[in-house]
Structures are given as structure tokens and as C-alpha cells.
Amino acid sequence: MTKKKIPYGISNFQAIKDDNCYYVDKTKYLELLEGLNEKYLFFLRPRKFGKSLFISLLEYYYGIEHKDKFDKLFGEYYIGKNPTSKANSYYILRFDFSGILTSTNEETFRGFRKKVIDGVKYFNKVYQLFSKDELTEIVEEKTSNEILTSFFNAFNTSDDSKIYVLVDEYDHFTNELISFRLPEFKEIVSRNGYVRKFYEAIKEGTGRGIVDRFFATGVTPVTLDSLTSGFNIGSDLTLDFRLNEMLGFTDEEVKSMLDYYDVYNSEEMMSDLHKLYNGSLFSVRANQRMYNSNMVLYFLNQYLIENKYPDKLIDTNIASDYNKIKKIFYINNTIEHQQKLNEIITDEETTATITDKYSFERPFTPDDFVSLLFYNGMLTIKEAGISETKFQIPNYVIKEIYWSFFKDELTKKFDITLSDSDIRKSFEELAVYNNMERWITEIEKVLDLLSNRDYQNFDEKYIKMLFITLASLAPIYIIKSEAEIKGEYPDIMYLFRKPNKVNFQFLIELKYLKKSESKKLSKTMELAKGQVNRYLQKPEISELENLKAYAIVFVGKKGHFTFVDRSETL
Numbered sequence: 001m002t003k004k005k006i007p008y009g010i011s012n013f014q015a016i017k018d019d020n021c022y023y024v025d026k027t028k029y030l031e032l033l034e035g036l037n038e039k040y041l042f043f044l045r046p047r048k049f050g051k052s053l054f055i056s057l058l059e060y061y062y063g064i065e066h067k068d069k070f071d072k073l074f075g076e077y078y079i080g081k082n083p084t085s086k087a088n089s090y091y092i093l094r095f096d097f098s099g100i101l102t103s104t105n106e107e108t109f110r111g112f113r114k115k116v117i118d119g120v121k122y123f124n125k126v127y128q129l130f131s132k133d134e135l136t137e138i139v140e141e142k143t144s145n146e147i148l149t150s151f152f153n154a155f156n157t158s159d160d161s162k163i164y165v166l167v168d169e170y171d172h173f174t175n176e177l178i179s180f181r182l183p184e185f186k187e188i189v190s191r192n193g194y195v196r197k198f199y200e201a202i203k204e205g206t207g208r209g210i211v212d213r214f215f216a217t218g219v220t221p222v223t224l225d226s227l228t229s230g231f232n233i234g235s236d237l238t239l240d241f242r243l244n245e246m247l248g249f250t251d252e253e254v255k256s257m258l259d260y261y262d263v264y265n266s267e268e269m270m271s272d273l274h275k276l277y278n279g280s281l282f283s284v285r286a287n288q289r290m291y292n293s294n295m296v297l298y299f300l301n302q303y304l305i306e307n308k309y310p311d312k313l314i315d316t317n318i319a320s321d322y323n324k325i326k327k328i329f330y331i332n333n334t335i336e337h338q339q340k341l342n343e344i345i346t347d348e349e350t351t352a353t354i355t356d357k358y359s360f361e362r363p364f365t366p367d368d369f370v371s372l373l374f375y376n377g378m379l380t381i382k383e384a385g386i387s388e389t390k391f392q393i394p395n396y397v398i399k400e401i402y403w404s405f406f407k408d409e410l411t412k413k414f415d416i417t418l419s420d421s422d423i424r425k426s427f428e429e430l431a432v433y434n435n436m437e438r439w440i441t442e443i444e445k446v447l448d449l450l451s452n453r454d455y456q457n458f459d460e461k462y463i464k465m466l467f468i469t470l471a472s473l474a475p476i477y478i479i480k481s482e483a484e485i486k487g488e489y490p491d492i493m494y495l496f497r498k499p500n501k502v503n504f505q506f507l508i509e510l511k512y513l514k515k516s517e518s519k520k521l522s523k524t525m526e527l528a529k530g531q532v533n534r535y536l537q538k539p540e541i542s543e544l545e546n547l548k549a550y551a552i553v554f555v556g557k558k559g560h561f562t563f564v565d566r567s568e569t570l
Helices: 013-018 028-034 051-062 064-074 105-127 132-139 144-154 172-180 182-188 194-207 222-228 251-260 266-277 293-306 316-330 335-347 366-375 396-413 420-433 436-449 460-472 515-536
Strands: 040-044 090-096 162-168 211-218 349-352 380-384 389-392 477-481 492-496 505-513 547-555 558-564
Touching: 013 051, 013 064, 028 051, 051 064, 051 090, 051 162, 051 211, 064 090, 090 105, 090 211, 105 132, 105 144, 105 172, 105 194, 132 144, 144 194, 162 194, 194 211, 251 266, 251 293, 266 293, 266 396, 293 316, 316 366, 316 396, 335 349, 335 366, 335 396, 335 460, 349 366, 366 389, 396 460, 396 477, 420 436, 420 460, 436 460, 436 547, 436 558, 460 477, 460 492, 460 505, 505 515, 515 547, 515 558
Parallel strands: 040 211, 090 162, 162 211, 505 547
Antiparallel strands: 349 389, 380 389, 477 492, 492 505, 547 558
């Protein structure tokens, strides 16, 4: 039997059915959403978590024009076997605010207005409720809210059906404005701003009994707070534990996919996928961590071509999206802000109170910053505290994004140029020939580029970040930083990464001494060797093939290393 296709990059529900693609059934959430007391909903998730596909699912399930296709579209899924009372009972008015250019105020205004017109035109193409003259009169209104008001005035049907408004990427363009042109952002969502007025017009439509339901997706609540003053009937369900698994994939859903495609050694792949893409938790009351669905589909799509792991952990399109997220790091770039970012990069976790409503009438706080990283998928909930929430970096792929940022900032802050080619070559020599001396020399070269003044607050964490960041330039290994192994925390491990074939894996214990503390070198080296010996006795480490272990002590800019033979620990 021919297997279904991987629906990578497909965000149209009917296309998934028509192309015979595999679909992870999320239709039970239609029943849950419909049963809520709230009817006007906002739901936020990071990029590439399946938001647009879910909007499409709503469109096909509730649109009256798809009623005759109900069994074909939904028959094999939960909702097809358990249809709700409102299935295929609405006129769908859908807007998509992605792709709006924001280089000037005028361009942003025109782009937003055009998106509103596109939504209205498509509505009439489907339902043919307006004459040509009526449609022309509607779309020639000057502002988006006037277009919508004119649309509602002309809306007239022979049945009792009402409108379900769907908004995809409600905040896509405003997120760019926040990063670069905050005054313009404030203007367009202010009391008289055209974006705020657009949502006020939708609220007016609900008051007139024309709009019965509303569902909008996006990434952050930054715009949401400004809009809800004009659309104060909306409910934000982003942190609702009942909807934690509505988008993204669970462990069970990923395992079912691997079983369906008869993946060889699926347990091993499942473990790898868990480390790479899993980890996101969207409610302190939830316990099921989620995979980024787009990343899993990319991986599996690539794997099934040659039955081997892809060379890149994320494809170019996803990487581009996450490179844009780096702009967040520069919002309100104060010392306090930088300290919080350094904490996240070096410790891979932090604490904060989740901000569910942003206000630009008050200072942008570290809590706001951490929350923004959380909404964008760069941090996730680790556990709830008494007064604050502990956050962590969700998975390996996101860690690589932080490492890339650290490297970029290193070159900017200290005005230095790194030879990426030399770094990669030296790291490859380590991987193939166990040449630790050359690899440490490369680290020393970077340290030599830093002035003595830069060492005033220098410590072991920064040396470790160099060993991690520079190694990530050559994607040879899975890099682990202080991975817990039964109460022990090796500083760094370079572990085999499929499909790369190299000769050695590495365990490194790092120590740092100031130049004035050079007399402590021997004692510190013995301490590091003792730690390495303990690590090597752990079953999880002793079973690693071709593992080379080193104790490394930096005294100022000079690195000293000792190979620790695991046979000596037996």
C-alpha cells in the first residue's frame, strides 16, 4: 500500500486530503472550542507550530460552502465521527496579515488595507452576496474599518447564518514595527489607529448580531493588549492548560508517525527527535511537552528520501524565521536586559513572571523580555515557582540559535573578526584525529583578540561558551552543556551527530584561573581530572564509543590540558 505523503509546508486542510497526506488529528479541539463560554478567541503559538493549518481546519469545518464535502474531509477523524451542532453553519470571513511590508508608515497602511480588501473580495467570490457595484463601493472605502463597516452594512442573506471571522498572523507585521519603529506601532494601535479601528469594527459586527464567532492566531500578545481596548470582548486562551496540545505534536503523535512510515530503529530516532525538537510547554498546569510540528515534518520528509538523517537540523525557511526572532534580543537593550540574556545563554534557564498583557506606557521590564522569548518559542516553561516561573531553553535546535547569537555579539561587542574557516578546520581535526592541542589553540586565538579590560568579569562560563559557540560553527556533533548524568554535570560533551561520521566523541571538564592565580594550576588540574574520572564511571558515559576525556584549565588566555584515559578509572 502506498504510504501517505508528509504534509511538510502545507497549511491548507483540503490540500492535505486531496494530496493524500498524513494528518495528525487535532479535530477534537473543534468540539472543545465550540463548547467554551467564550466565542471571541485569541490563541498564540511560536512560528511553525501549525497555526495556519488550524485556521484552515476551522474554515473547512464551519464554512457552509463545504457542507457537501463533510464526510470526505472529516469522515476518518474524531470530529467526523462526533460532529458538533455548528458544523458548516457559518459564512467565513478570513484575513491573513502576514507578508505586509513595513519599511514606511504609508506602505504599512496600504498593506494592511489591501489585506482587508483581499479578505472581503475572497468572501464575495465564495458566497456571491454582493453585486459588482456593492463590492466596488465597499472596497473603495478609505480605511480598513470603513471597509469592514460598509461590508457589514451590505451583508444580507436569506438564511439565518452568521459570520465566523478568522484572522491568521494577526500580529505578524506589528512585531516587526516593535523591533524597529516603536512610535509607529503605538500610533497604529492607539485609540485612533487604523489597526485598533479595524478590530472595533469587528466588535461592532458582533453587537449587531452579524459576527457570531471570532478566532485569531499570532505569536505574541504585544499587539493584543493594545487592541483589546477596542476589542474588549476577546479572550486570550494561549496559556489555557486544556489547549496545551492543540498545536504542535505530542510524543505519542510523533511515535505514531514513525510507526506508520515503518521507520527502522524508530526508538532511537524517537529519542533523537525528542532532544532536537521537543520541550515546549505552554501552561504551568500542563505536563505534556510539545514538538515543533514543522521541524518534525521537515526532518521526516528528508529522512524518507534516503533513509538517513538530514545534514541540517532545520531547513532554510525555518532558520530564516528564527533569525528574525533574534531581533527581540535588541529590544530595550539595557544593562539589566543584557544581564538577563547572558543568564539565559550561559545557564540555559532563568526565572520571570509571565507577562500576558504588554503596555508601552510603562518601562519594558526583564519579565516582559523573558515572556517575549517564551511566546516566540525561544524559552519554555520548566516549572512553576511560588511567585515566579522558571523558564528553560526548550531543545537543542533553539540552543544553536542562542549560540549563533553569542558568536555574533562577541564579534560586535569586541570589534573582532573570527576566521570561521580556521575554526571549522581545527574542530574537524579534533573530530578525526583527536587533536585537542590545535582546538585549544583556536580558543586561545579568540581570547587574544579580547583586550585585558574584557577580562575584568571573565569566568569559566565564558570559556565554556567559547568551546560551545565555536564548535557549533562546524555542525559535526551534538553539543551538550552540563547535561545531568545521575547527579553529575560534565561541562561539555561533543557527541556523535547523524549522519556525520567522525572518529571520536569528547567529554571536557573546564576550569578557569586568573593569571594572578597561576600557582593553583596543578591543584586545579587534579581537581578537574578527579571530576572526569567520576564521570567516566557512570554507565551512561562508560558506554559511549570512542570517547576521549580531557581536563582543561585556562590560566588567563592560556589553555592547559590533560588527557584522562578511561582505562585508568576501571
